[in-house]
Amino acid sequence: MSAQPTLAPTEAAKPELPPVKAVRRSFSSPLASALVVAVTALWTIPTVGLLVTSLRPKGDVASTGWWEAFVHPDFGLENYRSVLFDNSFGTSGGLMPYLVNSVAISIPATVFPLVLAAMAAYALAWVRFKGSDTLFFVIFALQIVPLQMALIPLLRLFSGGAHLGSVTVIPALNLKDTYLPVWLTHTMFALPLAIFLLHNFIAQLPRDLMEAAVVDGASHFKIFRSIVLPLSAPALASFAIFQFLWVWNDLLVALTFAGGNPTVAPMTSRLAQLSGSNGSRWELLSAGAFLSMVVPLAVFFALQRYFVRGLLAGSVKG
């Protein structure tokens, strides 16, 4: 498997090449092994430091380094309780509302583009019409647009509506305290990549099956629901995991459309603000950061296979 953006069904069936390789043989020595262990340790220690800090009492965190905790162990979950529920960081109710917002943003912002992109990909692949190839290419090409190019116009659209001269195309809606701007922006920006990846997969479904269904008189909607969706489950799962983590970890959309507003802003947006204004309250900052890391880490360790595949496919998104 390489970085190619494909979730093609044939990929898993490719025979594995024999693993013994001369190049690697000549690079595997005790020295090489020691280097790998050293890099792994270097890569892991910062995260361990954050975790240990988040479990130590406030006084200890302020006065000594986290490594001292191994000499004088004193661990507890008090920081987590405090950062979630107390009026810490000058926010009433701590980070709890933001954690709730992260969940409430991520799930719809995964489901919406997934379903809409699967529909579009099916139409482009199996209900072909004049210009469908061109349309697919245009959508594919939209991947080159960075998110930054759309932020200002989108912000104005959500706050002031859209007008052509004096004609109102889209009225100004009061969306400030709703998740809609964040959901919609994530959905819009997920579509080019999602349609491209799912099209690659759906276009390779067996032609016989589709034709048999048409002969049986099934409508396109029925074929989509009862054949395409179930058979595309692996591609849908890979993209869903990628998109969920993308949204959960996103800062740019969150900061632009939700800011620090506890009604709608997710963890990332609040943590980025706190890191600037309360950067020395390490017992709280570390607990907050770790809370935001728990979900992606759980997804990563539980679904590593899908995760790597989805991530490689989507690595240029955004």
Place this chain on the structure above:
Amino acid sequence: MPTDTRLAGPALHLADSLWQDAAVKFGNTAGAVLGFVGLLLAVFFAAGRATGRFSRPLAIVLMLGPAIVLLLTGLVVPLLRTVVLSFLDADSAKFVGGKNYGWALTSSPIHGVLLNTLLWLVIAPLAATGLGLALALMVDRMRGQAIYKSLIFMPMAVSLVAASIVFKLVYESRGAGQNQVGLLSQLAVALGWDDPPNWILSQPLNNFLLMAVLVWVQTGFAMVVLSAAIKAIPDEITEAARLDGATGLRLFRHVTVPMIRTTLVVVLTTIMIITLKAFDIVRTMTGGNFGTQVLANEMYSQSFEQYNYGRGSALAVILFLAVAPLVVYNIALLRKERATR
């Protein structure tokens, strides 16, 4: 304050209201998802009953329509609007020609920003790719390689905000005589440097410390992709080279690197694209202060802190012009690679 009394009185009500707030939010979210799916099912059911010559166009419009409308309103129109805005003044009221671009390319505060961006663009991707390649070569025949690979890949799963906070703790600095709480300062002290500097404030070193966060995140990606590419080199080729007497570095330079060249460039350009667009690290660690500003964060600051939509849009266009060729090249390489496999 003793812990056990904290949840008494008003605090208890606060906790109650927090759960209530969560229940309302989850209710709204579940409602939105169920409503969305329900609406689609209803439309599908109704449209599925249509027969005759309207059924095909109807299917196309209903299945493709929502995506097209969203792409037009969310991407195509905003793209054009941003280009127009970049030629208008701060309030988008007056046409100013190329003034915003002149500012973005010639004013002196921006020079530092462009220089930093260029440094990021060159150093972070090269470091991550080089390290990833070295690890890919070394890790594959080790016992327990899956564990090493997972641990090095793990930072890729968390947000750049969280990664920045992880490293902010590493770079934390205390005055001389106090206990250091940051690992880097402690290391410096252990090596005999009694009063290490405040790392984040030390220019231009702080730029490289910020890049280290991106390298920490992206090395695992480079390693996993390159490791797969190395595994895919046919056995006959390496065997033939070995029979000709090539070993170690020569084998690496003349066989491995040419065989994985496309993948190497893909990894490099992919990380370059991510580097150009990422503003999270700078925003979280320094907010762009202390000489660490980069293009993506300056675009955000101009647009949403200074509310200068003209300058913000001009910077967005410049970012777009920098990213677009990289993405096109990257995709072209991917297609080429797929065709040769």
